Amino acid sequence: xxxxxxxxxxxxDANQSDIKKAYRSLAMEHHPDxxxxxxxxxxxxxxxxxxxxxxSDEGQRSRYDQFGHAGLGRGGGGGFEGFxxxxxxxxxxxxxxxxxxxARGGQRQRRGADLQVxxxxxxxxxxxxxxxxxxxxxxxxxxxxxxxxxxxxSEASTCGQCxxxxxxxxxxxxFMIQTTCPACRGEGRVxxxxxxxxxxxxxxxxxxxxAVSVPAGxxxxxxLRLAGKGEAGPRGAQPGHLYVILNMEEDxxxxxxxxxxxxxxxxxxxxxxxxxxxxxxxxxxxCEGTESLDVKPGTQPGEAVVxxxxxxxxxxxxxxxxxxxxxxxxxxxKLSGKEREMLQALAKESGVSVGDxxxxxxxRRKR
Numbered sequence: 001x002x003x004x005x006x007x008x009x010x011x012x013d014a015n016q017s018d019i020k021k022a023y024r025s026l027a028m029e030h031h032p033d034x035x036x037x038x039x040x041x042x043x044x045x046x047x048x049x050x051x052x053x054x055x056s057d058e059g060q061r062s063r064y065d066q067f068g069h070a071g072l073g074r075g076g077g078g079g080f081e082g083f084x085x086x087x088x089x090x091x092x093x094x095x096x097x098x099x100x101x102x103a104r105g106g107q108r109q110r111r112g113a114d115l116q117v118x119x120x121x122x123x124x125x126x127x128x129x130x131x132x133x134x135x136x137x138x139x140x141x142x143x144x145x146x147x148x149x150x151x152x153x154s155e156a157s158t159c160g161q162c163x164x165x166x167x168x169x170x171x172x173x174x175f176m177i178q179t180t181c182p183a184c185r186g187e188g189r190v191x192x193x194x195x196x197x198x199x200x201x202x203x204x205x206x207x208x209x210x211a212v213s214v215p216a217g218x219x220x221x222x223x224l225r226l227a228g229k230g231e232a233g234p235r236g237a238q239p240g241h242l243y244v245i246l247n248m249e250e251d252x253x254x255x256x257x258x259x260x261x262x263x264x265x266x267x268x269x270x271x272x273x274x275x276x277x278x279x280x281x282x283x284x285x286x287c288e289g290t291e292s293l294d295v296k297p298g299t300q301p302g303e304a305v306v307x308x309x310x311x312x313x314x315x316x317x318x319x320x321x322x323x324x325x326x327x328x329x330x331x332x333x334k335l336s337g338k339e340r341e342m343l344q345a346l347a348k349e350s351g352v353s354v355g356d357x358x359x360x361x362x363x364r365r366k367r
Contacts, residue, residue, distance in 0.1 A: 001069055004051035012065070016056065016223060016243060023052040058223055059316040066317070112139065112203075112231035112240035119212060119244050123251035124287040127312050129216035134244065136210065139203040139231040145195035149202035149235040154193045156235070159184035187235065202235035212244055217259065217313035220248040253281050259312045259321025264328050265293065272299045272329045280325055283310065293325060301329045 005012050008022040026048040028034075035041035054060045054072060063071040117134050125132070141147035150156050158164040162181035166188040170177045180186040194200030210229055218224075223245050230240025255262040265280055275297035282289040293305060304326040311321030335343070340356070347354040 002047070004055055004064065007047055007051040008055065013221075016225075019052065019055050023048055023056075058225060062222070062316050066314075071317075111238045112233035114240040114243060115230040116243045116245060118247055119214075120247045120249065121214065121218070122249050123254065123256075125214065126218050126220075126246070126248040127216065127283055127287060129218075129313075130214050132212050132214060133209050134212055135207060136242065137205065137207045140206045140208070141232050141236070142195060142198040142202050142204045144197040145202060147202040147232065147236040148191075149195055149198065149200040150191050151193040151195050154191075156189040156191045159188055159190050162188060164188040191235075200235075203232045210242065214246070215315055217315040218246050218248075219256070219258070219315075220246065222246050222315075251287065254283075254287075256312070259314050260324060261311045261321065262324045262326060265325050266328045266330055267295055267299070269329055269331055271295050272301075272327070273297065275299070283312070283323065295327070299327050299329070301327065303327050 005014070008019060008026065010018050010022045014022075027045060030041040030045040030048065032038075032042050032045060054064050060072060115136060115138055117136055119132055119134055121130070121132070142149075144152060148156060159166075159181060161183040162168050166181055166184065166186040167178050168181045170179065181188075184190050191200050195202070198204050210226065212224065212226065214224070223243050226242040226244065228239045229242035232239045253263060261283065263281060265278060267276075267278060271278070272295070276295050277292050278295060279290050280293045281287070282291050304324050307323040307325070309320045310323035313320050332339075344354060344356075
């Protein structure tokens with residue numbers, strides 16, 4: 001099975017807008033209605049739809065990025081074993097196809113526009129999850145006409161030109177061409193008396209506060225989709241979606257690498273030589289926890305202790321990453337007289353040639 005990003009022709013860091021745009025282009029090119037009887041186009045259409053089904057869902061995309069097709073269960077994303085025909089594919093991707101093919105068997109309704117907002121999280125909020133409020137300005141259904149666009153007490157009527165289908169057919173030589181009805185602009189209905197509040201649009205502007213539930217383990221640059229929380233659709237059509245782009249603050253104690261966390265532990269040269277215990281930070285208690293870590297005698301610079309399963313929760317999966325504590329040995333830049341004497345005595349005992357601990361090579365050169 002081909003790589004889903006390769007199928008759609010997008011980069012692995014493509015945003016949802018680029019993925020949707022690429023899929024639209026392929027779907028338009030290989031759609032069965034445009035290529036009747038062409039099995040190759042039908043297979044390409046199904047392949048592109050399968051790729052879009054996975055990459056448009058942040059949870060499935062995260063698992064696919066981490067584990068490939070194996071992370072999506074039988075069929076690598078479900079394939080199209082569950083789809084019995086083209087109509088089932090339309091059912092799964094209804095709002096997308098409705099945008100550029102029109103509603104099948106009925107009037108065309110344009111879904112409301114998608115919105116995008118950035119949400120800043122602290123390191124602890126990203127690790128443990130949280131609920132945050134975001135404020136957005138968006139179009140909502142008109143309160144006076146309930147989104148119909150018609151004045152209170154009146155209602156829209158079926159378009160006389162297209163008979164409610166939203167499409168009209170023209171004859172051009174041997175061909176029959178179907179286009180959007182110019183009278184109703186594809187909506188299949190017309191409004192004789194428009195609502196004064198919204199001018200017939202069926203929508204009005206509103207500033208809203210929306211609660212966003214952030215799952216544990218999210219990372220910088222990931223996106224959450226809140227279905228139906230975007231702009232209201234015109235005249236009662238389905239609303240768009242709200243995409244929340246996550247931005248995570250740094251924590252000077254921790255370095256995150258996917259679900260694993262690296263923490264530097266500074267110890268003295270005496271602790272490195274003789275061993276001991278040091279207190280280290282943990283991710284417990286909203287990343288404010290601590291625990292005691294053993295330092296074995298003879299610890300070397302860069303040596304690490306790995307705590308399995310003490311890292312960050314895997315989003316959309318099972319288990320946690322690891323916490324890695326890496327030792328950094330601090331060498332003092334200044335010594336007291338007594339410290340120098342003790343170290344010189346130790347060097348003598350060990351047969352190691354050392355200086356007096358007072359001057360460097362450059363100071364000797366000046367003399």
